[in-house]
Amino acid sequence: MASRPRVRLDPQDRRAQLIALGLQILSARPASQVAVDDIAEAAGISRGLLFHYFSSKREFHLAVVQAAADELLTATDPDDTLPALEQLRLGLEAFVSFIERKHELYVALVRGSAGADPDLHAIFEDHRDKVAGRVCRVLGDAGGRPEVRTAVRGWLAFCEETVLHWMAHRTMRRQQLVMLCEQVVVAAVAAVLPPEDLPAWYREQAAAVAAAVPADAAARD
Amino acid sequence: MASRPRVRLDPQDRRAQLIALGLQILSARPASQVAVDDIAEAAGISRGLLFHYFSSKREFHLAVVQAAADELLTATDPDDTLPALEQLRLGLEAFVSFIERKHELYVALVRGSAGADPDLHAIFEDHRDKVAGRVCRVLGDAGGRPEVRTAVRGWLAFCEETVLHWMAHRTMRRQQLVMLCEQVVVAAVAAVLPPEDLPAWYREQAAAVAAAVPADAAARD
């Protein structure tokens, strides 16, 4: 095959092209099953150039995963002017939509970074911490407590797993999924805080959840 | 270095030795950073023999991860004769203890299998499904519902993340951690089931949780 004409790009553009390509390719199959040649060929460049932009295949992988995490973070960026509960719900909706559009990317790049490489894991950890930070900020003063952060982190894992399992098996209506996640965060935070430390809007929400669910049993006492 | 005397073992013993060694080594650093030579040398055998027992490095890795999953599964094996709530609590306690003893193994092998290799992922998926099955069985008839399974899967992810974050940051007392997980499973399952479908013991638990938490707010209505 006659090599195509040599194309010259700004380093910035080239890098962007390679990362965009990486998002595609590494969503479809794991890095260990993708040869550097595959990436280079898909980009229409030589192996050597890839190593000019990324000092190793691993570093390329890191850059792509970081890009995926950033993409998710901006896709779920909340509107600070809205009331807290609204921010939570919209954030959840945005997350579900993101997974619906790109769950392969999410599984392969964001969640998939958990094991394997410590640096990959660090990116994932950082991402989750940023999201947890957002949620905690919404919770107000109580969000600063370390035990609340643990609960929120757990809740994020809950949402991730629930949404992915839902995507795969469609076990309920979409709205029901969002409500499930909402109710769980209420329960999780309430479980680690004395009631007097809960934000006012939050207490009302918790009361509503509590009242709605085991209605007759609660009525007995 | 004069090679040590050739040691001959039963294939069964040799395999067990190699997997035990794999559990150690692969807990400490990721498979991609462990050479086949490292494993062989640590085991006191030649590279070739490892390939006699496992057709590839990847298959060795799979066998080790499977062993780790099995270990966790037996460590948290519940006693079917106990009441449901007791089984849940004991299972949680056992899980926390397991992580306390071997969180590196857990992170590297069980959880860490999420991304990367589809076969590794399948082992993880299978493991989580078995645990979810246990929990659903405890829930009785309601546990058969698909939406309950989604909620339970999410809850397992919640427990995993919560316990690992707790291990790293010690943000609360151990007992509080277990209670947090208990209360969240109650909330999660209650959120996807109409109250009349909840098991009786479960409704009482849910009512107790609900009553205890936002006490004054609930009292207002």
Place this chain on the structure above:
DNA sequence: CCGCGTTGTTGAGCTCGGTTCAGTACTCCC
């Protein structure tokens, strides 16, 4: 329009590590 420096780009070749396989040596049994 032509040289010339800058710099994006190339690809042959090196190295390292997973994999193979023909051969070795231990052990058991007659």
Place this chain on the structure above:
DNA sequence: GGGAGTACTGAACCGAGCTCAACAACGCGG
């Protein structure tokens, strides 16, 4: 003690990540 069966070895192979010296596209001054 010799032969068969089998656990085991290690040198050679091969493919994929990585290096580096050379190349070619573009901009600019003359």
